[in-house]
Amino acid sequence: MQKSQFIIEVNHVSKQFGDGKFALNDVSLQVTKGEFVTILGPSGCGKTTLLRCIAGFQVATSGDILLNGSDVTDMPPHQRPVNTVFQKYALFPHLNVFDNVAFGLKLRGVEREEMIRRVRKALKMVSMSDYEYRDVDSLSGGQQQRVAIARAIINEPEVLLLDEPLAALDRKMRADMQMELRDMHRKLGITFIYVTHDQEEALTLSDRIVVMREGKIQQIGTPTDIYNEPQNCFVANFIGESNILDAVMVRDRLVRFCGRDFECIDEGFGEDTEVDVVIRPEDVYIWKADKQGNADQTDFADQADYDPDDRIPKGHFTRFYGEVISSIFKGVHYEMTVKTEDGYEFEVQDYHEFKPGTKVGMLVKPEDIQVMRKERLCNTFAGIYMPQNRVGFLEAEWDVPERMSERFEAGEQVQVEVDFNRVNLQDDEEEGVLAGEVHFILYKGDHYHITIRTDDGDDIFVDTNDIWDVGDRVGIKIAPSYIRLKKKQVKEQQTEQNDDQTVSK
Numbered sequence: 001m002q003k004s005q006f007i008i009e010v011n012h013v014s015k016q017f018g019d020g021k022f023a024l025n026d027v028s029l030q031v032t033k034g035e036f037v038t039i040l041g042p043s044g045c046g047k048t049t050l051l052r053c054i055a056g057f058q059v060a061t062s063g064d065i066l067l068n069g070s071d072v073t074d075m076p077p078h079q080r081p082v083n084t085v086f087q088k089y090a091l092f093p094h095l096n097v098f099d100n101v102a103f104g105l106k107l108r109g110v111e112r113e114e115m116i117r118r119v120r121k122a123l124k125m126v127s128m129s130d131y132e133y134r135d136v137d138s139l140s141g142g143q144q145q146r147v148a149i150a151r152a153i154i155n156e157p158e159v160l161l162l163d164e165p166l167a168a169l170d171r172k173m174r175a176d177m178q179m180e181l182r183d184m185h186r187k188l189g190i191t192f193i194y195v196t197h198d199q200e201e202a203l204t205l206s207d208r209i210v211v212m213r214e215g216k217i218q219q220i221g222t223p224t225d226i227y228n229e230p231q232n233c234f235v236a237n238f239i240g241e242s243n244i245l246d247a248v249m250v251r252d253r254l255v256r257f258c259g260r261d262f263e264c265i266d267e268g269f270g271e272d273t274e275v276d277v278v279i280r281p282e283d284v285y286i287w288k289a290d291k292q293g294n295a296d297q298t299d300f301a302d303q304a305d306y307d308p309d310d311r312i313p314k315g316h317f318t319r320f321y322g323e324v325i326s327s328i329f330k331g332v333h334y335e336m337t338v339k340t341e342d343g344y345e346f347e348v349q350d351y352h353e354f355k356p357g358t359k360v361g362m363l364v365k366p367e368d369i370q371v372m373r374k375e376r377l378c379n380t381f382a383g384i385y386m387p388q389n390r391v392g393f394l395e396a397e398w399d400v401p402e403r404m405s406e407r408f409e410a411g412e413q414v415q416v417e418v419d420f421n422r423v424n425l426q427d428d429e430e431e432g433v434l435a436g437e438v439h440f441i442l443y444k445g446d447h448y449h450i451t452i453r454t455d456d457g458d459d460i461f462v463d464t465n466d467i468w469d470v471g472d473r474v475g476i477k478i479a480p481s482y483i484r485l486k487k488k489q490v491k492e493q494q495t496e497q498n499d500d501q502t503v504s505k
Contacts, residue, residue: 004069007033007158007191008054013063015049015215023049024060025215033158036185036192038202041212042238047195048163050212054193055084055161068158082159083152091136091144091151097123098132101151108155122150125184142173149184159191166201178204199239203227211235227280232375233449236278237442241335243279243346245445247371248272255371258445259342262318262364266371276372276444281335281349283368287312288354289321289361317363322346324358338362344445379423379461383416383485385409391416391485395456396433399480408485415486420449420463422482425474432475436460438468452476 008031015024023046031037039047052058054065056077064073072080091100101122105115123129126146136144145165152160162181166174182205185192196202202209203223211218211226211234219231230236233244247257249269255262257277269275322340329335334353338346338360346362354360383393385408390397393416408414429435439459440451450468452460460476468474 004066005032006030006066007068008193009066009069010050010054011064011066013050013053013060013065015046015053015058016061022215024053027063027212027215027217029210029217029220031191031193033191034189036182036194036205036207037210038194038196038206038208039210039212040196040199040202040238042197044214045212046215047197047212049215051084051161051163051193051195054159055082056080057084081157082161083155083157084161084163085145085148085152085165086163091147093135093137096133096135097128097139097147100136100147101154103151104155118154119150122154125153125187126150127180140173141169142177145169145177146180149181153184153188153190157190159193160188162192162194164196165194166196166198174198174201181205203239211238213238229370230278230372232372233276233278233442236276236370236372241281241347241349243281243284243445244442245277245279245344247275247277249275249371253366255369258320258340258344260318260320262369263366264369264371265366266369269371269373274374274377276374278370278372279346279364279368281347282333283364284346284348285312285363285365286336286338286348286350286354286360287362289359312361313363313365317365319361319363321359321361324354324356324360327353327356329353345443346445376461378420379416379418381416381418381458382488383414385412385414385485389480391483394434394454394458394460398433398478398483400483400485401480404485407487413488415488417484417486418478418482420461421447422478423452423460423462424477424479425450425452425462425464425466425468426477427474429473429475432477434460434476436474436476438470438472438474441468441470 010027010029013024013027014022016022027050039050041047049058053060056072056075060073064071066072067081092103098119101119102115105118120129123132126149128143128146128150131143136147139147148165166177169177178201194205206223208220208222209226210220213234219226219235226235226239230239236242236244245257247255249255250261251271252267253264255264255275255277320340322338324336325339326337327334333349333351336348336350336354338348340346381393383391385404386392386397387410389400389402389405391400391414426432434454436452436454438450439453442449447463447465450462450464452462452474454460
């Protein structure tokens with residue numbers, strides 16, 4: 001049997017719980033020996049479930065998991081060449097540091113002299129050599145974390161799994177332990193799989209990052225790739241600060257947003273194609289502008305190191321103008337919100353402060369504009385045309401214009417389309433045809449793009465200028481004239497018929 005080039009292979013793994021919800025939905029991942037891979041995502045995204053499936057604490061509903069090319073999907077945890085460091089460390093309070101670290105060796109019947117040698121080696125590795133006989137309850141959180149890692153590495157696992165091990169530490173201790181973990185990984189030379197919801201931690205530690213959302217992998221890449229070239233709005237919004245805007249790809253290397261055409265370096269999107277663009281706040285060049293939009297030196301006479309003209313990149317870059325509406329000092333830089341002349345808001349980071357009310361000019365270099373394909377152009381649902389000018393979709397019945405009866409027959413399957421800005425949200429959920437909850441909010445410069453999850457678990461996407469909070473209950477209305485119906489593709493109908501025949505057999 002040929003040995004796999006990957007130490008871990010997760011192939012189309014899904015995990016479904018008793019309530020029918022998927023914690024993991026068709027997840028595939030390959031990890032090479034010696035990598036530091038971080039699984040990153042918000043609470044409930046499935047990252048810990050994936051780690052527990054690799055460890056063997058949970059069994060996948062479907063798919064398979066391979067370690068060194070061998071299928072371990074149904075193998076119990078103690079037989080897998082992996083060890084896990086838990087968020088709460090799981091140390092034994094009645095044992096001292098030495099006995100906690102030696103616990104696994106004692107179970108395996110390792111001789112006393114060999115046990116002492118290996119325990120001391122492990123404690124030296126985590127800088128805890130002088131703490132062998134201390135009670136674990138007397139240790140700080142960072143020290144307990146080191147003991148947990150020493151206990152995990154003493155059995156010389158091929159893979160070390162870490163489930164948010166720094167979550168209980170304060171900010172300074174976390175930063176210190178991040179560096180120590182990175183150093184330990186280099187010294188040990190084993191594979192680390194690390195789970196966290198902290199974006200900065202993931203960027204600091206990882207060789208590669210796996211970004212997850214609602215049981216699915218959104219993107220896999222190096223920290224640089226994930227930050228500079230996010231593949232969708234969720235990744236761009238979740239990793240660092242971002243300006244995310246609706247745009248149109250005019251043609252290769254030219255994109256339009258904020259009412260202007262900007263040169264970019266992206267190709268292959270087609271012409272006049274709706275896209276999203278991402279611009280990081282630190283990539284926006286900003287200067288104080290006079291009435292003609294030129295750099296104005298007058299306010300910076302007392303700042304010898306500040307030359308606006310020298311800071312503005314040379315070249316025929318598209319410039320746009322606005323007014324600073326807020327400015328917050330963040331320790332290293334100022335974080336400012338600028339409202340453009342066309343009503344778009346940009347987050348800008350700069351080492352110099354521009355006070356609220358200041359008129360400023362801005363530009364973005366072509367290589368700093370990241371163009372992404374839109375995940376969807378409108379709401380699309382499967383529906384059934386019904387008598388009396390109604391259509392059924394999303395577990396509800398909706399009125400449609402009378403002219404639809406000329407194109408569709410009762411009982412006919414249809415495709416329903418509704419533009420994002422044509423969905424009307426109500427404060428009182430009883431006033432809507434459907435009720436749901438605000439699930440996700442994305443600001444796109446001049447409006448909010450909101451995901452509403454209905455009580456039946458379906459998603460509706462809404463563009464709105466109203467301010468909502470995640471968790472708000474809303475009613476959902478759609479005016480008949482804004483509901484578009486299309487004939488369902490014959491191919492789709494034939495596929496469903498074949499599936500029905502298969503089930504009946």
